[in-house]
Amino acid sequence: MTTTQPDPTSPWVYNTRDMGRRAGTMKTLKMSLVTPDSMGIPVLAIPAGEQVALNLRFETVLEGVMVSGTAISRAKGECARCLTDIDIPVGADLRELYAYPNSLTAQTTEEDEIPLLVDELIDLEPLVRDEIVVQMPLAPLCRPDCPGLCSVCGERLDVVEPDHNHEILDPRWAALQAQFGASSEAIHSEEN
Numbered sequence: 451m452t453t454t455q456p457d458p459t460s461p462w463v464y465n466t467r468d469m470g471r472r473a474g475t476m477k478t479l480k481m482s483l484v485t486p487d488s489m490g491i492p493v494l495a496i497p498a499g500e501q502v503a504l505n506l507r508f509e510t511v512l513e514g515v516m517v518s519g520t521a522i523s524r525a526k527g528e529c530a531r532c533l534t535d536i537d538i539p540v541g542a543d544l545r546e547l548y549a550y551p552n553s554l555t556a557q558t559t560e561e562d563e564i565p566l567l568v569d570e571l572i573d574l575e576p577l578v579r580d581e582i583v584v585q586m587p588l589a590p591l592c593r594p595d596c597p598g599l600c601s602v603c604g605e606r607l608d609v610v611e612p613d614h615n616h617e618i619l620d621p622r623w624a625a626l627q628a629q630f631g632a633s634s635e636a637i638h639s640e641e642n
């Protein structure tokens with residue numbers, strides 16, 4: 451995760467200033483924030499403007515501020531088997547160290563490997579986005595045992611009759627059947 455300058459006016463940006471620099475200070479925070487834009491993958495995404503419930507813990511450690519907790523929201527997409535619209539809960543556990551810029555961790559780690567505290571601010575949005583997106587199923591389903599689509603006609607197998615099939619009758623029998631109104635079995639035995 452690369453560190454960019456957090457926007458102090460964004461509701462996603464948490465100011466750690468009043469926590470001080472001494473290790474061992476802890477704060478918990480429960481809040482619901484609105485996504486500024488969609489978070490997701492091509493088949494599933496939390497739409498822009500959706501609520502994300504955050505249950506967070508901020509803890510000062512020697513090298514910076516540790517953020518841990520959970521993020522929960524809802525995502526919209528398409529069932530990978532039956533293509534019906536889905537709206538499913540998504541979430542992730544969060545755990546990230548935001549290093550003080552002058553800490554040993556910051557000095558000994560590649561710049562893009564760990565996020566830094568910038569002006570004592572933490573932008574939670576990239577953290578929540580990265581963790582939630584990585585947990586999203588690449589083939590989301592409307593339900594775990596979704597039967598999918600009929601391979602012949604493309605109808606959803608959830609909505610067709612239980613005996614739905616495309617057994618193709620021999621056209622000659624079909625013609626005889628139409629003519630005499632007999633069953634194909636009867637005609638078959640007559641032919642032999």
Ligand SMILES: [Zn+2]
Pocket residue numbers: 529530531532533534591592593596597598
């Ligand atoms: Zn489905």
Ligand SMILES: [Zn+2]
Pocket residue numbers: 600601602603604605614615616
């Ligand atoms: Zn079919």
